[in-house]
Amino acid sequence: MLKLQTSNFIALFTIIRHELKRITRIWPQTFLPPVITMTLYFLIFGNLIGSRIGLMDGISYVTFIAPGLIIMSIITNAYSNVSASFFSIRFQRSVEELIVSPAASHVILLGYISGGILRGLLVGLGVTLIALFFTKLSIYNWPMLVVTVLLSSILFSLFGFTNALYAKKFDDIAIIPTFILTPLSYLGGVFYSIDLLPAFWYQISLFNPILYIVNAFRYSFLGVSDVNLLLALAMIFLITVGFFIFNLMLLNKGIGIRQ
Amino acid sequence: MQALSIRQLTKTYPNGQQALTGIDFSVEEGDFFALLGPNGAGKSTTIGIITSLVNKTSGQVTVFDTNIDDDFSRAKSYIGLVPQEFNCSIFEKCIDVLINQAGFYGVPYRIAKERAEFFLHKLDLWDKRNIIVRQLSGGMKRRLIIARALVHQPRLLILDEPTAGVDIEIRRMIWDFMREINQAGTTIILTTHYLEEAENLCRNIAIIDQGHLVENTSMRQLLDKLHIETFVLYLAQSISSPPKITNFNLRLIDDMTLEVDVAKEQPMNALFHELSTQSIKILSMRNKNNRLEELFLEMIHQPEESKEVLAAKQIESDEHA
Numbered sequence: 001m002l003k004l005q006t007s008n009f010i011a012l013f014t015i016i017r018h019e020l021k022r023i024t025r026i027w028p029q030t031f032l033p034p035v036i037t038m039t040l041y042f043l044i045f046g047n048l049i050g051s052r053i054g055l056m057d058g059i060s061y062v063t064f065i066a067p068g069l070i071i072m073s074i075i076t077n078a079y080s081n082v083s084a085s086f087f088s089i090r091f092q093r094s095v096e097e098l099i100v101s102p103a104a105s106h107v108i109l110l111g112y113i114s115g116g117i118l119r120g121l122l123v124g125l126g127v128t129l130i131a132l133f134f135t136k137l138s139i140y141n142w143p144m145l146v147v148t149v150l151l152s153s154i155l156f157s158l159f160g161f162t163n164a165l166y167a168k169k170f171d172d173i174a175i176i177p178t179f180i181l182t183p184l185s186y187l188g189g190v191f192y193s194i195d196l197l198p199a200f201w202y203q204i205s206l207f208n209p210i211l212y213i214v215n216a217f218r219y220s221f222l223g224v225s226d227v228n229l230l231l232a233l234a235m236i237f238l239i240t241v242g243f244f245i246f247n248l249m250l251l252n253k254g255i256g257i258r259q
Numbered sequence: 260m261q262a263l264s265i266r267q268l269t270k271t272y273p274n275g276q277q278a279l280t281g282i283d284f285s286v287e288e289g290d291f292f293a294l295l296g297p298n299g300a301g302k303s304t305t306i307g308i309i310t311s312l313v314n315k316t317s318g319q320v321t322v323f324d325t326n327i328d329d330d331f332s333r334a335k336s337y338i339g340l341v342p343q344e345f346n347c348s349i350f351e352k353c354i355d356v357l358i359n360q361a362g363f364y365g366v367p368y369r370i371a372k373e374r375a376e377f378f379l380h381k382l383d384l385w386d387k388r389n390i391i392v393r394q395l396s397g398g399m400k401r402r403l404i405i406a407r408a409l410v411h412q413p414r415l416l417i418l419d420e421p422t423a424g425v426d427i428e429i430r431r432m433i434w435d436f437m438r439e440i441n442q443a444g445t446t447i448i449l450t451t452h453y454l455e456e457a458e459n460l461c462r463n464i465a466i467i468d469q470g471h472l473v474e475n476t477s478m479r480q481l482l483d484k485l486h487i488e489t490f491v492l493y494l495a496q497s498i499s500s501p502p503k504i505t506n507f508n509l510r511l512i513d514d515m516t517l518e519v520d521v522a523k524e525q526p527m528n529a530l531f532h533e534l535s536t537q538s539i540k541i542l543s544m545r546n547k548n549n550r551l552e553e554l555f556l557e558m559i560h561q562p563e564e565s566k567e568v569l570a571a572k573q574i575e576s577d578e579h580a
Binding site for chain 2: 006007008010011013014015017018021025088089092093094096097098099100101102103104254258259
């Protein structure tokens with residue numbers, strides 16, 4: 001039993017090492033695009049347009065949008081890493097290397113989630129450094145920052161994993177980011193406070209999970225939030241646990257990986 | 260101890276195709292075992308079930324006394340698989356493929372690296388260790404997946420057509436290496452379409468056809484079933500008609516080549532004596548067809564009724580056991 005547990009730890013670290021190598025090997029695809037995109041956001045929305053908008057929740061516009069842009073980079077990269085990496089090994093059939101090994105399903109899942117977290121963190125760190133060229137940021141609440149980053153990158157890694165299991169072709173892993181993730185991010189209060197919305201759209205916005213993530217993260221920097229933070233964290237946590245169990249079930253059943 | 264035991268294994272795919280209809284066979288530890296059958300017979304499905312690439316419909320699979328339904332992780336830790344189709348990540352370096360595979364089996368990095376280097380040397384891939392996989396030739400890719408299957412030192416090695424598409428030199432090299440691995444104690448199960456390969460390497464054999472087990476015996480006993488062999492004789496001088504020799508039916512293929520059918524119990528001395536008497540000199544001779552190939556074709560071309568009889572016999576013998 002102990003031997004198998006040790007084996008599982010080694011397998012987990014092997015997957016993480018493999019993912020880290022992949023992320024750094026293809027850095028022009030993993031680091032460069034978010035860094036360029038976010039630099040443009042800060043330049044256009046933060047500096048050029050933001051200076052005309054004035055204050056948002058009593059904070060300069062560029063400072064207001066900075067946390068949202070950072071967390072948006074983290075979640076989209078966590079998602080993309082897992083969906084692209086796992087679908088790629090399914091596509092090449094090298095996923096069979098993992099399936100035939102004694103590594104447990106939860107180890108495989110944890111390994112890929114760790115890869116998503118790592119890329120999310122690395123890109124998030126890069127975007128934060130860029131943000132510091134445009135505004136001053138200080139941490140208001142460290143525990144909230146750590147919990148929000150971890151929970152949201154785990155959650156979006158899990159979304160990416162589900163997508164990778166069901167995808168039949170490379171186009172399928174682009175559908176979710178294009179048609180769901182990006183619209184929800186833009187409508188999740190990255191660029192505005194939802195207090196500005198009419199009552200109907202305000203209520204609709206409360207169903208957007210990214211709103212809670214953005215607000216929890218913004219609170220950890222600026223100490224302001226449009227939503228109840230306890231509710232926000234509880235929601236993110238519950239959805240994360242639910243999706244972890246769901247993915248584990250898919251892996252154990254062999255959906256997308258076994259005949 | 261049995262390295263592998265399969266009991267009443269069935270597999271029906273979601274589209275209704277019945278790939279396995281309740282097969283039984285076992286492989287003893289240390290054996291070199293051939294699992295043969297025509298395309299679509301159920302060999303790869305069987306291997307897929309043993310290695311967890313395919314979910315079984317029913318039946319029992321035990322690997323070194325570990326039932327896959329009780330502890331599949333432990334059972335899988337005993338197995339190394341060389342798949343029929345190449346399935347490495349093509350963007351990785353050869354050495355990384357081996358180190359990662361060992362890691363998935365719980366081999367610590369330092370040991371994994373040593374073993375990877377050993378197998379890269381052993382399979383003549385050392386110069387390619389830092390090359391990315393997609394730059395390898397077909398034969399190199401085959402050797403890489405053999406090394407990958409061995410890097411965690413499995414007790415049971417399953418080779419699904421390991422020499423398909425490789426040239427004769429590499430095939431011979433792989434044969435020698437497989438013999439060496441087997442002599443060192445690793446149990447090997449081999450599926451192949453090269454029946455000469457199975458005849459040369461394997462001690463025991465199972466033949467599957469359309470999801471039924473049609474034969475499960477030792478290679479020697481199976482080859483004993485062959486009653487007539489056809490030999491090709493190459494002559495030193497040309498002749499115009501086939502010689503008449505009692506009890507032997509000789510045919511002239513061309514003016515320098517004869518063909519003769521010889522029954523299993525029939526000594527060939529008389530044939531050579533008569534040919535010598537008639538001043539026909541033989542330069543060399545060979546079997547016209549591979550012996551196992553003859554039997555294989557005979558078995559898989561049996562009418563459906565005979566297969567059902569075979570399946571019934573199998574059930575009967577299991578009940579007696």
